[in-house]
Amino acid sequence: MLTIIALYLGLGAVAGVLAGLLGIGGGLVIVPLLVFAFTWQGLPPEHLMHLALGTSLASIIFTAVSSFMAHHKRGAVRWEVVGRITPGALIGTLAGTFLAAALSTAFLKIFFALFLYFVTWQMLSGRKPQPGRELPGTAGMLGVGGGIGVFSSLVGIGGGTLSVPFMLWCNIGLHQAIGTSAAIGFPIAVAGTIGYLLNGWQVTELPAWSLGYIYLPALAGIVAASVFTAPWGVRLAHSLPVAKLKKVFAILLLAVATRMLWTAL
Known part of the structure; x- marks a missing residue:
């Protein structure tokens, strides 16, 4: 067990530095790292992606709080949004989460790999949507929130x-968009954690120390390490050429996505 905890502390440390350095979401790094670690550990392959997604969302509960509190102190959270x-x-x-529980690990791997391809294109192109309109009404915001929630639960972000x-498309400034997004990430992470916990509760093939589809040793290691290393990444961001690092990381994501796609197919 000590070796396993050390492994996940290392993964959390890497995820924290990258998140702080490149401004990327924790799940974007944590999910593929967990997939590779769970495979190495020999966890049940048919539940591998479900465990990675559930554990990733559970870890975001902790990182989202510190993130949105920091943004709130700077007045960068639009709480009405x-x-x-x-x-x-x-x-x-x-x-x-209920949809994900009904899908196979292979399908979820393919879906996540395609998502990584999209993020890679976004990072390499540097394209951002041009402001075009105001926020929609109540029904529109309900639909947008629902779509973001479904997608987030399928990729663990x-x-x-x-x-x-x-x-940004709705004319909210970049800093407020990032701060508000961090606050939105908290209820998404809570709902996702509850959903993956419930959906995995009756599954008998899960490894010891699992709470539904949440693998507690991985969660403990990731949270304990990433909380300390994320500030290091932020400090590095002010002294390193982040734009170039993002392009290098995008190429790494491309390799990770291709590897995941290959194993799924």
């Missing part, structure tokens, strides 16, 4: 990859 989008995000995320571009 959080309040309007959260109901749809909660419903969508919870529903998405806090939703920033979708919510930030959406808010």
Whole structure:
């Protein structure tokens, strides 16, 4: 067990540095790292992606709190937007976990790999949506929140990859979009954690120390390490050429996505 804890502390340390350095969501790094670690550890292959997604969302609960509190102190969270989008995000995320539980690990790997290809293109092109309109009404925000929630639960992220571009398109400034997205990530992570816990509760083939589809040794190691290493990444971001590092990391993501796609097929 000590070796396993050390492994996940190492993964958490890497994820924390990359998240702070490159400004990427934790799940984007944690999910593929967990897939490789779970494979090495010999966890049940038919539940491997479900465990990775559930554990990733559980870890985001902890990182989202520290993130949105820091943004809130700088006045960068639009709480009225959080309040309007959260109901749809909660419903969508919870529903998405039930959908994910019915899908195979192979399908989820392919879906996640395609998502990584999209993120790679986004990072290499540097394209951002042009402001085009105001925030939609209640029904529109419910639908947007639901869509972000479903997608987030299927790839184990806090939703920033979708919510930030959406808010930029709705004429919300970049800093407020990032801060508001961090706050939205908290209810998404809570709903996703509950959903993966419930869906895995009756599954008998899961490894010891699992709480539904949440693998507790991995969760403990990732949270304990990433909380300390993320600030290091932030400090490095002010002294290193982050734009170039993002391109290098995008190429690494491309390799990870291709590897995951290959193993799924």
